[in-house]
Amino acid sequence: METSNITRRRITEYLLEGKRFDSRKLLEYRNIEIESPVSNKAEGSAFVRIGKTEVAAGVKLGVSEPYTDSEDLGTLVTTVELSPLASERFELGPPKIEAIELARVVDRGIRESGFIDFNKLCIKSGEKVWTVFVDIYPLNDDGNLIDASSLAAVAALQNAVMPKYNEKTERVEFGKWTSKKLPLTEHMPLTLTLHKISRSIILDPCREEEDAQETRVSFAISPKGKDCMINAMQKGNESALTQDEISKMIDTAVEEWKKIYPAIAEKIKKVTAR
Amino acid sequence: MAYTKRFDGRAFDELRKMKVKIGVVPRADGSALFSFGDTIAIAAVYGPRPLHPQHMQNPEKGVLRVNYDMLPFSVTERKKPGPNRRSSEISKVIEWALSPAVRIDEFPNTVVDIFIQVLQANASTRCAAINAAAIALAHAGVPMNELVGAVSIGKIDKSIVADLIKEEEDYEDGEGATDMPMAFTSRSNKLCLLQLDGKISGEELKEAIKAGEKACKKVYAEQKKALKMVKE
Numbered sequence: 039m040e041t042s043n044i045t046r047r048r049i050t051e052y053l054l055e056g057k058r059f060d061s062r063k064l065l066e067y068r069n070i071e072i073e074s075p076v077s078n079k080a081e082g083s084a085f086v087r088i089g090k091t092e093v094a095a096g097v098k099l100g101v102s103e104p105y106t107d108s109e110d111l112g113t114l115v116t117t118v119e120l121s122p123l124a125s126e127r128f129e130l131g132p133p134k135i136e137a138i139e140l141a142r143v144v145d146r147g148i149r150e151s152g153f154i155d156f157n158k159l160c161i162k163s164g165e166k167v168w169t170v171f172v173d174i175y176p177l178n179d180d181g182n183l184i185d186a187s188s189l190a191a192v193a194a195l196q197n198a199v200m201p202k203y204n205e206k207t208e209r210v211e212f213g214k215w216t217s218k219k220l221p222l223t224e225h226m227p228l229t230l231t232l233h234k235i236s237r238s239i240i241l242d243p244c245r246e247e248e249d250a251q252e253t254r255v256s257f258a259i260s261p262k263g264k265d266c267m268i269n270a271m272q273k274g275n276e277s278a279l280t281q282d283e284i285s286k287m288i289d290t291a292v293e294e295w296k297k298i299y300p301a302i303a304e305k306i307k308k309v310t311a312r
Numbered sequence: 313m314a315y316t317k318r319f320d321g322r323a324f325d326e327l328r329k330m331k332v333k334i335g336v337v338p339r340a341d342g343s344a345l346f347s348f349g350d351t352i353a354i355a356a357v358y359g360p361r362p363l364h365p366q367h368m369q370n371p372e373k374g375v376l377r378v379n380y381d382m383l384p385f386s387v388t389e390r391k392k393p394g395p396n397r398r399s400s401e402i403s404k405v406i407e408w409a410l411s412p413a414v415r416i417d418e419f420p421n422t423v424v425d426i427f428i429q430v431l432q433a434n435a436s437t438r439c440a441a442i443n444a445a446a447i448a449l450a451h452a453g454v455p456m457n458e459l460v461g462a463v464s465i466g467k468i469d470k471s472i473v474a475d476l477i478k479e480e481e482d483y484e485d486g487e488g489a490t491d492m493p494m495a496f497t498s499r500s501n502k503l504c505l506l507q508l509d510g511k512i513s514g515e516e517l518k519e520a521i522k523a524g525e526k527a528c529k530k531v532y533a534e535q536k537k538a539l540k541m542v543k544e
Contacts, residue, residue, distance in 0.1 A: 138397045141397070142398075150509040150511070268511075269510065271517075278412040278503055
């Protein structure tokens with residue numbers, strides 16, 4: 039059901055007093071749960087729950103031709119399907135802009151951080167490289183699908199192992215795995231999306247809060263030595279931002295990332311270990 | 313070696329030569345061509361006109377609908393005709409970038425359609441597209457609060473540069489390339505498009521946004537100049 043104007047107004051007024059319906063602080067996340075694996079047929083998979091928002095992600099590998107401008111690099115394909123199973127707002131049929139944008143934002147975060155070591159995914163330069171397919175399926179939409187989907191994708195990648203490749207037949211022997219993990223680097227990204235509602239900035243909105251949002255900015259941030267770097271960003275929605283507002287959002291995103299990243303990264307590594 | 317000299321010899325904050333042509337699609341209610349050097353975009357505006365199918369109409373305000381695409385021969389390797397995931401996303405962000413400037417709420421139940429084609433691409437196509445679209449909207453006489461100007465700002469190695477070209481986007485030495493397309497509204501000076509991919513710190517990003525604001529003012533001057541020359 040659509041959120042009514044009166045609820046939106048109430049949310050906005052509440053936030054200005056620093057209050058949220060579920061008594062969280064403005065920049066406080068809901069409880070994050072990560073499970074892995076969810077499918078023993080996948081190269082890697084994970085399940086992420088942020089409050090009532092639930093997302094499943096799986097990694098499968100395939101072999102394909104490389105792009106002509108990067109002949110010895112593996113490739114990445116990220117898809118999100120917003121199945122009507124997850125919300126009465128989603129419909130069957132070809133992907134709509136919401137799903138496309140979501141997939142592309144998640145994709146950029148992973149790609150630009152350098153989390154996947156594409157150099158090591160080359161089988162034969164110019165001819166055959168591994169393609170990493172990350173398929174993301176929200177199972178329950180209670181807001182903040184961008185952050186939840188990114189987290190699920192990263193956890194599934196962290197969980198992934200390489201399938202067996204038969205050099206003679208030049209084919210993948212699906213269902214048989216090697217002991218080798220998918221080549222990853224230490225630049226594991228975490229996506230934080232800040233939502234602006236009137237003068238308030240919040241993290242991790244529930245569905246109604248997300249509906250009251252005027253604009254959002256997503257930041258995919260990964261560690262760089264002891265510091266961090268911003269790898270991908272997307273401003274979504276119609277309302278424009280002043281220089282001051284965007285500067286504050288950048289600072290807030292980096293600050294919050296520093297607070298929550300170590301624990302989340304550790305949790306991902308722990309639950310995805312084989 | 314650090315990136316101290318740009319491939320095409322421009323200063324770091326120098327944009328490519330801009331060209332604006334208004335009324336390039338006489339059939340449309342408004343149209344414009346905008347180019348940054350050899351990146352050329354053309355935009356046509358139709359509307360406000362009744363929106364069909366009817367169930368998509370909004371009785372509270374009009375709908376702004378953007379369709380961005382690239383011609384198959386606008387790039388080195390032929391682009392398959394028709395929309396793809398990239399063009400759908402870019403259409404949406406252009407829509408978001410333009411909507412703060414357009415007084416679409418004055419036209420309930422209607423749609424303003426903006427069709428954009430990239431004729432020739434050498435990076436910054438979404439920025440050229442936004443610039444063309446903003447002029448085309450004004451040319452169509454759609455009520456607007458202000459114009460929108462867009463420029464791609466890049467961090468190439470350690471340098472912040474304005475209006476990237478393809479070679480800069482693909483730069484791999486040192487700290488590599490970070491591409492940040494951004495757009496500002498002309499009067500309220502607000503950020504209405506911001507995307508980023510690459511590797512950048514928070515402080516550098518803030519610096520880049522400042523550079524973007526400055527660069528967008530140059531675009532605005534060019535847009536305004538061209539619009540003033542239009543005679544009814």
